[in-house]
Amino acid sequence: MIKELDYTQARKICDKEFIKCTATDDLEPLLDIIGQDRAVKALQFGLDIKEEGFNLYVAGMPGTGKKTAIVNFLGHRAKDMPVPPDWCYVYNFEDGQKPNALQLPAGMGSQLVADMARFIEEMKKALKASFESDDYASRREETLKGFEETKQELMKELNQKAQDAGFVIQRSKIGMVIIPVINGQLINEEQFSILPQTIREEIQDRRKALSDEMRTAFRQFRDIDREAEAAVEKFNKEVASFAMDALLDSLNDKYGEVEECKLYLGAVRNDILDNLGAILGAQKPTENPLAAMMGGGTPDPTRRYKVNLVVDNSKLEGAPVIMELNPGHDRVFGTTEKEARFGALVTDYTMIRSGSAHMANGGYLILPVEDLAKSPGTYEALKRTLLNKKLEIEELAARMGYVSTRSLRPEPIPFDCKVIIVGDGRYYYMLYQGDPEFKKIFKVKAEFDNTMARSQENVAQYAQFMCTLVNKEGLKHLEQTGIASIVEYSSRLAADQDKLSTQFDKVSDIIREANYYAESNGGEYITADHVRQAIEAKVYRSNMIEEKLGEMIERGSILVDTEGSKVGQLNGLAVMGIGDHMFGKPSRITASIGLGKSGIIDIEKQADMGGPTHTKGVHILTGFLTDRYAKEHPLSLTARLVFEQSYSGVDGDSASSTETYAMMSALSGVPIKQSFAVTGSVNQRGQVQAIGGVNHKIEGFFDLCKFRGLSGDHGVMIPESNVKNLMLREDVVEAVKEGMFHIYPVGTIDEGIEVLTGVGAGEPDDEGNYPEGSVNKLVQDRLDQMAELMKPKKSNDDE
Structure with missing residues (x-):
C-alpha cells in the first residue's frame, strides 16, 4: 500500500532556532551579493582581467536584483580605484x-x-x-x-614736380587729377580743347610723365x-x-x-x-x-x-559606476546641441554634451540589454567604441546618412572602461549566435541563478537583506516570526523546500506590503501575521478569474466530480497564469475506447487545441500501452482522450499520467475515485515523472473540495519526485494534518492506479502473466479480446 504524505512534508517550516537574531534591527546591512557564488567569481574575473574584450554580460531572470547587486558590488571596488581625469572641449x-x-x-x-x-x-x-x-x-x-x-614730404615733392611741369594736382571724387596751368590760370577741358594742336600734344606729353x-x-x-x-x-x-x-x-x-x-x-x-x-x-x-x-x-x-x-x-571618490537605464544613443555617447538663430540651427564646441559613457570612463558602465536593443544605433556605437577604444561624439542622423550638412567633429577621447550589459539570458545567446563581434568584446558571462540553497548561512544573509531593505526605505523591522515567514515565502517562490528564491523584487514587495499592515495595526515589528496578510491580500487582488472559474464549477457550468467513482474519468490538474497570479484549475479528463486500428486519438490535437508537448505525452502513453500489453498481439483499439470543456488550448505533459489512469480504467472497467485529482507525466516504462506548478495544482483542487466540504476522502496524487517542491499554504497543511485531505506521492503508474481504484495493479509472474483480478490483468484481457475480435474471420471455403 502506498504511504500517504505526512503533513510535515507538505511545507518546510523555518524554525526560530534557525534564525540567529530576534529581529532584523539586530543585524548589519548586507554588503555582499548572496547566493550567487558562480556569478561573483565570474564578476571578479571579468573585472580583474585587463586584456581587451573582457567586458561582461550579466545574465539572469528579471527581478533577481542583478542591477542593484552589481552597482553595490562595483561601488565597493570602485572606491579603492583612482579618480579618472576631467575632460574639456x-x-x-x-x-x-x-x-x-x-x-x-x-x-x-x-x-x-x-x-x-x-x-x-x-x-x-x-x-x-x-x-x-x-x-x-x-x-x-x-x-x-x-x-x-614721410608721406607729406613725398607729396610736397610731387606737387613741386607738378608745378615745375606746369600742372596742379587736385583731389576729386574719383581720385587725384592733374590740371594744366597756363599763365597762372587753371585750364579746364573746354579751354584745353581750343588750344593749338602742338600745344595740346606738348601738355599731354608732360602730363604723361607726371x-x-x-x-x-x-x-x-x-x-x-x-x-x-x-x-x-x-x-x-x-x-x-x-x-x-x-x-x-x-x-x-x-x-x-x-x-x-x-x-x-x-x-x-x-x-x-x-x-x-x-x-x-x-x-x-x-x-x-x-x-x-x-x-x-x-x-x-x-x-x-x-x-x-x-x-x-x-x-568623485574613486572610479565612477554609472548605470544608464535609458541607453539612447545621445544619452550614452553624447551630442552637440543646437540653437536657432534667425531660422537656422547653429552649434559650436560650447554646445557639446557628454553621455554616460564619458561619465563612466575610467570606471564602469552598466547598460540594460532590453533597452539597449530598443535604441537605434546605440549597440553599434558601443561596439565601435570598445573595438576602437575611443569615444566619439557623432550625430546619429549624420552617421546614418540622414543629414548632409556639415557638423562638428569633436576630437575623440580615449576610452578605458569596463562595460557591463545586464539582461535576460536569451539576449545573450541571441547576440552570441547572431553577432560575430559580440563574442570578441563581451568575453565574460556572469550568470545569476534564480534560486540558492536554503542553508543556515544563506538564511542569515537573507535576513541581512531584509535589514538592508527596511533601513533603506524606512520600513519597520521584521521580528523573528516575520523573518521565518519571508524565508518560507521565498522557498515557495523557488518551488523547492531546499532553495530560496533570488527574485528579490517579489520578496521586497511582500515586505513592503507587510509593513503596511504592521503600520495599520500599530505593530512595532513586522510579524508572521502581517506577512500572511500581505500574501493573502496580494492573491485576493488578482484572483477574480480564479474565483469566477470556481463559481462556474460550483454552479455546474464546468463539470468536475469530487465524489463517487467513474470508469474512464479522472480529475486532472492544470496551472493557469493571469498576469502575476498563478492558480491550479481542476479539469475532467475522460477516455473512451472501441474496436479499431487508429490507436489513441488526441482530441485536443485533432481540434488544433493541443500543444506539441501535450501531443508528445499522448504518444508516450501509446508507447507505454504497447510496451506493457502488446507483446503478443498488436494494439487493436481506437481510443480517444480529451480535457472536457477546455476552450483555450492545452499543452504540457503533466497530465499524461492522468490520461494513462483514465485509459487503464476504461480498458479494465475498474472505476476511479472522483475524490482524487492527479498530476504527473509518465514515460514509456510507466514511471511517473516530476512536473511544475505542483503547489498551485494541489491548492486548486483543495479549494474546490473545501468549498464543497472536506469529507476526509479528498486528496491528490503527485509524482514522488515532486515532494521536495511542496511549499503548500498553511490551511492545506492543516487539513493534511487533520486527515481531511490527503497527498499521495507515487513513483509508478502501478502505484497510482492502486491508490485511485483500491484494486491492486498486479505484478507479472515469470511468464509475464498478471494475477487474476488485478488492474493489469483486466487491461491485458480486454486488449487481447479486442485483438481477437479484430482478426479477419475465416470463410466457409476456408473450412
Missing part, C-alpha cells in the same frame, strides 16, 4: 569644426572653466582700459607721426601705409601683451604642468593678439538691439576662449 584655432579634447586631473576642469571665464572678463577690461587711455593715443600718434611726415611720377609716389604711399599699419599692429600687440600677460602668467603657473593646457593657453594668447580689432569692436554697443535679442547679432569673438567641461570628476 576647447576651440581648435586651426580648424573650428574639430574641437580639441583637453585632459586635466580630476577637479581641475571646473577650475579651468571658472578661471577662463574670469580671464575673458578681466582681459576685455584690461584691453579696453589700455586702448582707451591717453597714453595709448599719444604713443600711437607718435608711432604714426614719422610715417605721416602721371608716371604720381603712380610711383602712390605706390610709395601704400608701402608707407602698410608699414604704418604693421607698426601700429605691432604696437597694439605690445600694448595688449602688456595688458593681459600677467593674467595669462597666473593661468600658466596653475595649469602649465599639463602640456596640452599650456599649448592651449599659448594658442589663446596668439588668437587674442590676432583679433584685437574684433575683440575691441565687440565691446561697443550693438547698433541693432532686436538682432542681438534674437541671437542674430555679431558673435562675441571671446566666446571661443570659453572652456566646455564635459566630464567633471571633482566630487
Whole structure:
C-alpha cells in the first residue's frame, strides 16, 4: 500500500532556532551579493582581467536584483580605484569644426572653466582700459607721426614736380587729377580743347610723365601705409601683451604642468593678439538691439576662449559606476546641441554634451540589454567604441546618412572602461549566435541563478537583506516570526523546500506590503501575521478569474466530480497564469475506447487545441500501452482522450499520467475515485515523472473540495519526485494534518492506479502473466479480446 504524505512534508517550516537574531534591527546591512557564488567569481574575473574584450554580460531572470547587486558590488571596488581625469572641449584655432579634447586631473576642469571665464572678463577690461587711455593715443600718434611726415614730404615733392611741369594736382571724387596751368590760370577741358594742336600734344606729353611720377609716389604711399599699419599692429600687440600677460602668467603657473593646457593657453594668447580689432569692436554697443535679442547679432569673438567641461570628476571618490537605464544613443555617447538663430540651427564646441559613457570612463558602465536593443544605433556605437577604444561624439542622423550638412567633429577621447550589459539570458545567446563581434568584446558571462540553497548561512544573509531593505526605505523591522515567514515565502517562490528564491523584487514587495499592515495595526515589528496578510491580500487582488472559474464549477457550468467513482474519468490538474497570479484549475479528463486500428486519438490535437508537448505525452502513453500489453498481439483499439470543456488550448505533459489512469480504467472497467485529482507525466516504462506548478495544482483542487466540504476522502496524487517542491499554504497543511485531505506521492503508474481504484495493479509472474483480478490483468484481457475480435474471420471455403 502506498504511504500517504505526512503533513510535515507538505511545507518546510523555518524554525526560530534557525534564525540567529530576534529581529532584523539586530543585524548589519548586507554588503555582499548572496547566493550567487558562480556569478561573483565570474564578476571578479571579468573585472580583474585587463586584456581587451573582457567586458561582461550579466545574465539572469528579471527581478533577481542583478542591477542593484552589481552597482553595490562595483561601488565597493570602485572606491579603492583612482579618480579618472576631467575632460574639456576647447576651440581648435586651426580648424573650428574639430574641437580639441583637453585632459586635466580630476577637479581641475571646473577650475579651468571658472578661471577662463574670469580671464575673458578681466582681459576685455584690461584691453579696453589700455586702448582707451591717453597714453595709448599719444604713443600711437607718435608711432604714426614719422610715417605721416614721410608721406607729406613725398607729396610736397610731387606737387613741386607738378608745378615745375606746369600742372596742379587736385583731389576729386574719383581720385587725384592733374590740371594744366597756363599763365597762372587753371585750364579746364573746354579751354584745353581750343588750344593749338602742338600745344595740346606738348601738355599731354608732360602730363604723361607726371602721371608716371604720381603712380610711383602712390605706390610709395601704400608701402608707407602698410608699414604704418604693421607698426601700429605691432604696437597694439605690445600694448595688449602688456595688458593681459600677467593674467595669462597666473593661468600658466596653475595649469602649465599639463602640456596640452599650456599649448592651449599659448594658442589663446596668439588668437587674442590676432583679433584685437574684433575683440575691441565687440565691446561697443550693438547698433541693432532686436538682432542681438534674437541671437542674430555679431558673435562675441571671446566666446571661443570659453572652456566646455564635459566630464567633471571633482566630487568623485574613486572610479565612477554609472548605470544608464535609458541607453539612447545621445544619452550614452553624447551630442552637440543646437540653437536657432534667425531660422537656422547653429552649434559650436560650447554646445557639446557628454553621455554616460564619458561619465563612466575610467570606471564602469552598466547598460540594460532590453533597452539597449530598443535604441537605434546605440549597440553599434558601443561596439565601435570598445573595438576602437575611443569615444566619439557623432550625430546619429549624420552617421546614418540622414543629414548632409556639415557638423562638428569633436576630437575623440580615449576610452578605458569596463562595460557591463545586464539582461535576460536569451539576449545573450541571441547576440552570441547572431553577432560575430559580440563574442570578441563581451568575453565574460556572469550568470545569476534564480534560486540558492536554503542553508543556515544563506538564511542569515537573507535576513541581512531584509535589514538592508527596511533601513533603506524606512520600513519597520521584521521580528523573528516575520523573518521565518519571508524565508518560507521565498522557498515557495523557488518551488523547492531546499532553495530560496533570488527574485528579490517579489520578496521586497511582500515586505513592503507587510509593513503596511504592521503600520495599520500599530505593530512595532513586522510579524508572521502581517506577512500572511500581505500574501493573502496580494492573491485576493488578482484572483477574480480564479474565483469566477470556481463559481462556474460550483454552479455546474464546468463539470468536475469530487465524489463517487467513474470508469474512464479522472480529475486532472492544470496551472493557469493571469498576469502575476498563478492558480491550479481542476479539469475532467475522460477516455473512451472501441474496436479499431487508429490507436489513441488526441482530441485536443485533432481540434488544433493541443500543444506539441501535450501531443508528445499522448504518444508516450501509446508507447507505454504497447510496451506493457502488446507483446503478443498488436494494439487493436481506437481510443480517444480529451480535457472536457477546455476552450483555450492545452499543452504540457503533466497530465499524461492522468490520461494513462483514465485509459487503464476504461480498458479494465475498474472505476476511479472522483475524490482524487492527479498530476504527473509518465514515460514509456510507466514511471511517473516530476512536473511544475505542483503547489498551485494541489491548492486548486483543495479549494474546490473545501468549498464543497472536506469529507476526509479528498486528496491528490503527485509524482514522488515532486515532494521536495511542496511549499503548500498553511490551511492545506492543516487539513493534511487533520486527515481531511490527503497527498499521495507515487513513483509508478502501478502505484497510482492502486491508490485511485483500491484494486491492486498486479505484478507479472515469470511468464509475464498478471494475477487474476488485478488492474493489469483486466487491461491485458480486454486488449487481447479486442485483438481477437479484430482478426479477419475465416470463410466457409476456408473450412
